Every structure is written in structure tokens, then in C-alpha cells.
Amino acid sequence: MNKDIYLSNSLGNKKEKFVPLNKNNIGMYVCGPTVYDDPHIGNARPLVVFDILFKVLKCKYGKKAVTYVRNITDIDDKIINSSIEKKISIGDLTDKITKKFHEDCEYLNCETPNYEPKATENISLMIEMINQLVEKNFGYVINNHVYFEVNKFKNYGNLSNKKLDELIAGSRVEVSENKKNPEDFVLWKPSKNNEPSWDSPWGKGRPGWHLECSVMSKKYLGDTFDIHGGGRDLIFPHHENEIAQSVCANQNKSFANYWVHNGFITMSNEKMAKSQGNILKISDFRSKINGQILRLALISSHYKQPLDWNDKLLDECQKTLDKWYTCYVKIKSKILIPEVDLNPLYDDLNTPGYLANLHKLFDKAQNGDLNNKETFVTACNFIGLLTETKDKWLSYKKIKISIPEKEILSKIKDRDKARNNKDYALADKIRKELSDKGVLIEDKDGKTIWKIK
Numbered sequence: 007m008n009k010d011i012y013l014s015n016s017l018g019n020k021k022e023k024f025v026p027l028n029k030n031n032i033g034m035y036v037c038g039p040t041v042y043d044d045p046h047i048g049n050a051r052p053l054v055v056f057d058i059l060f061k062v063l064k065c066k067y068g069k070k071a072v073t074y075v076r077n078i079t080d081i082d083d084k085i086i087n088s089s090i091e092k093k094i095s096i097g098d099l100t101d102k103i104t105k106k107f108h109e110d111c112e113y114l115n116c117e118t119p120n121y122e123p124k125a126t127e128n129i130s131l132m133i134e135m136i137n138q139l140v141e142k143n144f145g146y147v148i149n150n151h152v153y154f155e156v157n158k159f160k161n162y163g164n165l166s167n168k169k170l171d172e173l174i175a176g177s178r179v180e181v182s183e184n185k186k187n188p189e190d191f192v193l194w195k196p197s198k199n200n201e202p203s204w205d206s207p208w209g210k211g212r213p214g215w216h217l218e219c220s221v222m223s224k225k226y227l228g229d230t231f232d233i234h235g236g237g238r239d240l241i242f243p244h245h246e247n248e249i250a251q252s253v254c255a256n257q258n259k260s261f262a263n264y265w266v267h268n269g270f271i272t273m274s275n276e277k278m279a280k281s282q283g284n285i286l287k288i289s290d291f292r293s294k295i296n297g298q299i300l301r302l303a304l305i306s307s308h309y310k311q312p313l314d315w316n317d318k319l320l321d322e323c324q325k326t327l328d329k330w331y332t333c334y335v336k337i338k339s340k341i342l343i344p345e346v347d348l349n350p351l352y353d354d355l356n357t358p359g360y361l362a363n364l365h366k367l368f369d370k371a372q373n374g375d376l377n378n379k380e381t382f383v384t385a386c387n388f389i390g391l392l393t394e395t396k397d398k399w400l401s402y403k404k405i406k407i408s409i410p411e412k413e414i415l416s417k418i419k420d421r422d423k424a425r426n427n428k429d430y431a432l433a434d435k436i437r438k439e440l441s442d443k444g445v446l447i448e449d450k451d452g453k454t455i456w457k458i459k
């Protein structure tokens with residue numbers, strides 16, 4: 007397609023035409039999970055958003071032209087603390103959570119990135135970058151620690167669009183007597199007893215978190231690349247620090263040219279946080295609803311906007327997909343999605359606009375011929391929806407019933423008896439019991455019928 011892609015660039019804070027460094031070799035790096043606890047719905051948003059951006063880039067430039075890298079942070083204070091709390095080794099914990107993360111990605115129908123490097127497999131490259139920063143006088147060594155001296159980098163704060171003193175006032179800066187200035191951040195620190203450690207010129211220790219993304223993006227995409235993505239919460243200090251390290255170590259004008267950030271998820275209009283007790287794990291949904299429902303819910307708002315997560319949203323998405331599946335057909339040959347329908351995705355990944363077009367295509371499919379149905383299903387497939395057969399979609403609903411049919415019929419008999427005896431409390435109780443197990447009952451023409459909720 008000749009149409010240009012536009013993206014909201016946090017660097018400069020405006021929507022810009024996407025111009026790749028090399029249209030045959032486009033690089034996208036997205037900050038991946040810290041594998042210390044089960045991934046939650048907030049983690050799911052960037053997975054789906056950047057999966058769709060990956061698809062759009064491949065659509066425009068060709069499958070082979072795009073390289074998508076997403077790291078796995080497998081060494082970090084949170085991981086060390088969580089392994090102590092859960093009483094399992096760090097290796098077992100990170101393996102377990104990484105496996106769960108991959109299962110969640112599959113459940114959400116996200117493509118696997120081209121590379122998924124782990125921090126612990128790239129420590130030597132991190133030591134190399136710290137050495138460069140120290141040699142070039144951007145880093146300093148004190149008591150087996152190495153720090154980045156922020157005021158040596160004049161563009162610090164450009165991404166978050168804030169001045170240094172505002173940044174310090176607005177965030178929790180780690181206090182340490184070792185630092186020359188409070189805003190300096192750690193590149194290397196000694197490990198405590200029993201904590202994982204690696205040999206380095208500054209003693210046994212481990213790298214600071216920000217460093218891994220600077221190093222692993224360079225390894226796979228080079229000193230300068232096209233797109234860097236992640237959640238809004240990463241802009242400061244993580245992404246600001248990545249830029250400082252990379253630009254100073256590589257002595258390059260720029261690091262990533264386009265910075266794309268997704269907004270937060272709220273829970274029934276409240277902030278989602280561990281302290282609020284409203285964290286929803288992705289894995290908790292797996293036995294209840296099909297992953298496509300979550301995927302549709304996650305793209306129902308524009309990626310830059312906050313997204314409120316609630317039961318009503320999930321119900322609506324379930325209904326939409328139920329409806330859309332009535333026009334499901336198996337796609338046998340390649341169908342082109344009309345350019346006019348794709349337009350919203352090229353315009354800053356406007357998924358609500360694209361979904362509105364899918365509704366229009368559905369209307370045409372419903373009243374049209376096979377060709378209309380194929381176009382509709384292809385357009386759904388493009389954003390990872392309706393990729394399962396209709397049978398599979400329906401079978402997922404069946405697992406919602408946690409009660410055999412024989413038992414349902416016997417319960418309905420008990421309820422009939424209770425109603426004949428005018429024991430409405432018992433009748434209601436039975437109805438509720440069935441409802442809790444995913445079965446809805448309806449009284450029609452003197453008969454009671456049941457269906458899956």
C-alpha cells in the first residue's frame with residue numbers, strides 16, 4: 007500500500023509521518039516483562055498494541071523487512087525479592103513466569119517477536135557499554151558502583167519534556183551517599199550475599215535495569231533504529247535513561263527515532279495497583295473466556311488513551327464476537343483488505359476506527375455473498391480476530407459450564423418441584439447455583455429450557 011504510516015512520537019510530542027531509516031530493514035524494540043510475578047491485564051495492553059503495530063509495518067514494508075525485539079528482564083530487585091517471598095530459586099521463578107508469559111501471549115494471539123533476548127544472557131555486552139561510558143567520562147566509579155552522570159548529557163529530559171529539577175522533584179530518586187548528584191542513576195552495583203552476581207572490572211555485581219535495553223536493542227537493531235515502544239510509565243526514568251546511555255556510549259545523535267507509548271488501564275475507573283488489590287492476572291481469564299475477547303477489549307480504545315477495564319466491556323466484546331462469528335468463513339485464498347478500511351490503522355494505529363470499519367464490513371457480509379464474508383473475515387484476521395474456526399469459538403464457550411448435562415436436568419426437576427410447592431426461595435437458589443456454573447434457565451410456555459451463559 008502506498009499510504010504512509012503516521013505515529014504519535016513522544017519525542018517531540020506530536021504525530022509524525024513514519025520515515026524508516028531503511029525501508030528494507032525496519033527495527034522495533036519494545037520493553038518486555040520483568041518476570042517476577044504472573045503477568046496482569048496492564049501488561050497485556052502493550053503486548054497487543056505493539057503486535058498490531060508489527061502487523062501494520064509488515065503490511066506496508068513486507069514481512070521480511072521488519073525486526074521486532076522484545077526483551078525479558080530476568081534479573082532485578084523485584085525478582086530477588088519475589089524469589090525470597092515465594093521461597094523458590096531465582097532460576098525456577100524466572101523460568102516459571104517466562105513460561106506463563108509465553109502462554110499468555112499465545113492466549114492473546116500475539117505473534118512471537120523475531121528476538122526475545124534475556125538480560126542475564128547479555129551481561130558481558132552490558133559491561134562493555136559501561137566501560138565505554140566510563141572511558142568517555144559519562145560514568146564514574148565509586149565503592150564498586152558505577153553511576154551515569156546525568157548533567158553531562160545536555161539532552162536529558164527531552165523525551166519526558168521536563169527539566170532536570172522538575173524530574174527530580176516529581177519522582178522518587180534513589181538516595182545514595184555514593185552519588186555525585188541525586189539524579190545520577192546506577193549502571194552497575196555490587197550484589198549482596200546470595201544474590202546473583204557477575205565478575206566485572208568493578209567487582210562482583212549486577213547491572214542497573216535501564217542498561218539492558220540500551221545493550222540489547224544495539225545488539226539486534228544497531229546504534230540507531232526506528233521505533234521504541236512501551237507503556238507510558240516507562241518514559242521516565244527508564245526510557246530517558248536508555249537514551250542517555252545509548253547516545254553517550256555510541257556517540258550518536260539519536261537512539262530511537264520514534265517513541266511510541268501506550269496509556270494505562272484502570273479498573274472500573276480506579277488505578278490498577280497491587281496496593282488496591284485489583285490486579286487481574288491474564289491467566290485467570292484463560293479458563294473463563296476466549297482470548298479473542300480480551301484482545302478485542304484491549305484495542306477498543308486508542309492505544310494512547312486510558313482504557314477502563316470492567317465487566318460491561320467484556321460482555322460487549324463477547325457479544326460482538328458472537329455476532330461476527332455468524333459470518334465466519336474459512337479463508338482459502340489471499341484476499342486484499344480495501345485500502346479505505348485499513349486507513350485508520352495507518353493513522354496512528356487508530357484501532358477504534360478500524361473496529362468501526364469492521365462493523366460496516368460485517369453488515370455487508372451479512373447481506374452479501376461469499377466474497378463479502380471473505381473480505382470481512384480477512385479484515386478481522388488482520389488484527390488477530392476470528393482466527394479460530396467457528397467450532398473452536400463455540401467449544402470455548404462450552405468449557406464455561408462446570409456441570410454435566412444430566413445434573414443440569416436433575417436440578418431443573420428439583421426446581422420445578424420447589425415451584426410446585428411454592429418454595430420460591432429454594433427455586434431461586436437452584437437457579438443461582440446453575441447460573442454460577444455458567445447455565446442460564448428460562449421458563450417458556452410452561453417448559454424450562456437451559457442454555458450456556
Ligand SMILES: [Zn+2]
Pocket residue numbers: 036037038219244
Ligand atoms: Zn526497556
